[in-house]
Amino acid sequence: xxxxxxxxxxxxxxxxxxxxxxxxxxxxxxxxxxxxxxxxxxxxxxxxxxxxxxxxxxxxxxxxxxxxxxxxxxxxxxxxxxxxxxxxxxxxxxxxxxxxxxxxxxxxxxxxxxxxxxxxxxxxxxxxxxxxxxxxxxxxxxxxxxxxxxxxxxxxxxxxxxxxxxxxxxxxxxxxxxxxxxxxxxxxxxxxxxxxxxxxxxxxxxxxxxxxxxxxxxxxxxxxxxxxxxxxxxxxxxxxxxxxxxxxxxxxxxxxxxxxxxxxxxxxxxxxxxxxxxxxxxxxxxxxxxxxxxxxxxxxxxxxxxxxxxxxxxxxxxxxxxxxxxxxxxxxxxxxxxxxxxxxxxxxxxxxxxxxxxxxxxxxxxxxxxxxxxxxxxxxxxxxxxxxxxxxxxxxxxxxxxxx
Amino acid sequence: xxxxxxxxxxxxxxxxxxxxxxxxxxxxxxxxxxxxxxxxxxxxxxxxxxxxxxxxxxxxxxxxxxxxxxxxxxxxxxxxxxxxxxxxxxxxxxxxxxxxxxxxxxxxxxxxxxxxxxxxxxxxxxxxxxxxxxxxxxxxxxxxxxxxxxxxxxxxxxxxxxxxxxxxxxxxxxxxxxxxxxxxxxxxxxxxxxxxxxxxxxxxxxxxxxxxxxxxxxxxxxxxxxxxxxxxxxxxxxxxxxxxxxxxxxxxxxxxxxxxxxxxxxxxxxxxxxxxxxxxxxxxxxxxxxxxxxxxxxxxxxxx
Numbered sequence: 192x193x194x195x196x197x198x199x200x201x202x203x204x205x206x207x208x209x210x211x212x213x214x215x216x217x218x219x220x221x222x223x224x225x226x227x228x229x230x231x232x233x234x235x236x237x238x239x240x241x242x243x244x245x246x247x248x249x250x251x252x253x254x255x256x257x258x259x260x261x262x263x264x265x266x267x268x269x270x271x272x273x274x275x276x277x278x279x280x281x282x283x284x285x286x287x288x289x290x291x292x293x294x295x296x297x298x299x300x301x302x303x304x305x306x307x308x309x310x311x312x313x314x315x316x317x318x319x320x321x322x323x324x325x326x327x328x329x330x331x332x333x334x335x336x337x338x339x340x341x342x343x344x345x346x347x348x349x350x351x352x353x354x355x356x357x358x359x360x361x362x363x364x365x366x367x368x369x370x371x372x373x374x375x376x377x378x379x380x381x382x383x384x385x386x387x388x389x390x391x392x393x394x395x396x397x398x399x400x401x402x403x404x405x406x407x408x409x410x411x412x413x414x415x416x417x418x419x420x421x422x423x424x425x426x427x428x429x430x431x432x433x434x435x436x437x438x439x440x441x442x443x444x445x446x447x448x449x450x451x452x453x454x455x456x457x458x459x460x461x462x463x464x465x466x467x468x469x470x471x472x473x474x475x476x477x478x479x480x481x482x483x484x485x486x487x488x489x490x491x492x493x494x495x496x497x498x499x500x501x502x503x504x505x506x507x508x509x510x511x512x513x514x515x516x517x518x519x520x521x522x523x524x525x526x527x528x529x530x531x532x533x534x535x536x537x538x539x540x541x542x543x544x545x546x547x548x549x550x551x552x553x554x555x556x557x558x559x560x561x562x563x564x565x566x567x568x569x570x571x572x573x574x575x576x577x578x579x580x581x582x583x584x585x586x587x588x589x590x591x592x593x594x595x
Numbered sequence: 596x597x598x599x600x601x602x603x604x605x606x607x608x609x610x611x612x613x614x615x616x617x618x619x620x621x622x623x624x625x626x627x628x629x630x631x632x633x634x635x636x637x638x639x640x641x642x643x644x645x646x647x648x649x650x651x652x653x654x655x656x657x658x659x660x661x662x663x664x665x666x667x668x669x670x671x672x673x674x675x676x677x678x679x680x681x682x683x684x685x686x687x688x689x690x691x692x693x694x695x696x697x698x699x700x701x702x703x704x705x706x707x708x709x710x711x712x713x714x715x716x717x718x719x720x721x722x723x724x725x726x727x728x729x730x731x732x733x734x735x736x737x738x739x740x741x742x743x744x745x746x747x748x749x750x751x752x753x754x755x756x757x758x759x760x761x762x763x764x765x766x767x768x769x770x771x772x773x774x775x776x777x778x779x780x781x782x783x784x785x786x787x788x789x790x791x792x793x794x795x796x797x798x799x800x801x802x803x804x805x806x807x808x809x810x811x812x813x814x815x816x817x818x819x820x821x822x823x824x825x826x827x828x829x830x831x832x833x834x835x836x837x838x839x840x841x842x843x844x845x846x847x848x849x850x851x852x853x854x855x856x857x858x859x860x861x862x863x864x865x866x867x868x869x870x871x872x873x874x875x876x877x878x879x880x881x882x883x884x885x886x887x888x889x890x891x892x893x894x895x896x897x898x899x
Binding site for chain 2: 239269274281303304307411412416417
């Protein structure tokens, strides 16, 4: 990889700027362009892709990097997201590393093949840019698209910055290829996808040390003569799904390990969950994605006002890291989930999932669920502060409450 | 240049006996000539269809090559990812063969097929055309002929069969051919020709279905020959979307000789048979006209 670094000032020691190591490049990138660099550094050999707002800058950047010769990749311009995912599955099963990206309706069109990819144990990594689902049409940040695919057996990581998305794409390949499951790296439309921030693009040499070439033991090859996909009997299907579930159960620990190795090589770490000012908290805000950045500001303000409030960020949403979350909230009496999605009839998907995972926990906290920012509405830190005060005063109710 | 009338079939042992096809199945015969011509350096992509049944259930296989069973609409896209992956690994010599039914080709699979054709993806795509969803109990597909009775059009299909060969030729892909099991030398020659070419090669092979068409278990070959001789299904090739060669076609035999062999056409009255005869004559004339179209290539236009 060659990058023009002449106009980039590298300054270390600024707390607001990510640290830079030798060989790294600091660039001003949108979240989506950061994802494209992350994908390039992971060296996928085939990228089947189809354009959709707000994913397109990822596809465009990859095309530019390919044209300039920086990214040696076969970019397949598919005629639909469905076909893009079909090609991802077979390219992976035939033995190469595969990356793609989509959003919203595109993800839904892929739905059938998402299940197929996981069933085929294809460790594809896909960036997913959260966008509202039609109808009616909208282009706004809303997590309902990726959350509606929770049950497709894909690993799901939610990111809150371009830097985190870049780093997570690289980490996701590491985890996916260890457990033979596909992984989705999710960030929200515009708040992350189109917002410019300083991003450290790590050196190719170091990424190569972190991520070994993909060389699967099983693959479609006339010299090996193994097949995939034929009809199985009930017993085989049962065992297949059980094995898939057992692999999924490894993801949390493998993700922690991949993140720790990343920290060692690159100096950045995220964890599968993050505790922010959780000590002695009377209330923990629980969220994922871009909401976490705003929530940190709210937590700081609440703490300054003398209220004991912390933030628990859920980065790994599927598989849900039950034990880690339970340990992180132990002793805290109240949780407040604030999320930018809704499943009508259910409420907030994170709240629903969280409550299910607290079942049977001794002294489990109560959960207050707020639907804020659905449809891409802005959620200022002031609103989060108000909701936190409300949650601290109110008795919990079963349903998710609409808030703006 | 292979003499199309004196082609000697060369079979490699890829397709095994003991498969799951119905006794007398036309499709099993087609698969034999296709696989045994393609050879062992091949991966087959198979969507849900009778072919998926014939290829066998886990852990058995009637095919001595790797097979990948994909979803019904996804064959061409699945083949695409496979071939591109192999090329990236320096293994572009491996043949990618799609064997799909007409439902997976004419109907639900046409988007991914059209996309792959537009990109001129490197594969041999064979559609085994039994003119309906025979694997699920003989429902109508886009390939079912006008007036044919199926379980979803018991009174006869009210619309015409799609012309998939013309649709594919309109993509200007390197090779399009029609074939049928009644002429195995013609079928095997076309598969061999397609195998040795590059880009999208498409063959639609008429394969009578005993149960779906209502014919005896020794009739598949005879009925498929009648389809050709009555002009119902002429055998021809199209190269680069414009160079037409007719291999076999209408011999003047009335279409009734073909229709009367099959239960799916038993309900037709003389007027309907006359309509079908007219349709056959018109399409046969159109096809012959296409072979006579001559157009000098423009010097600035490079074909693939």
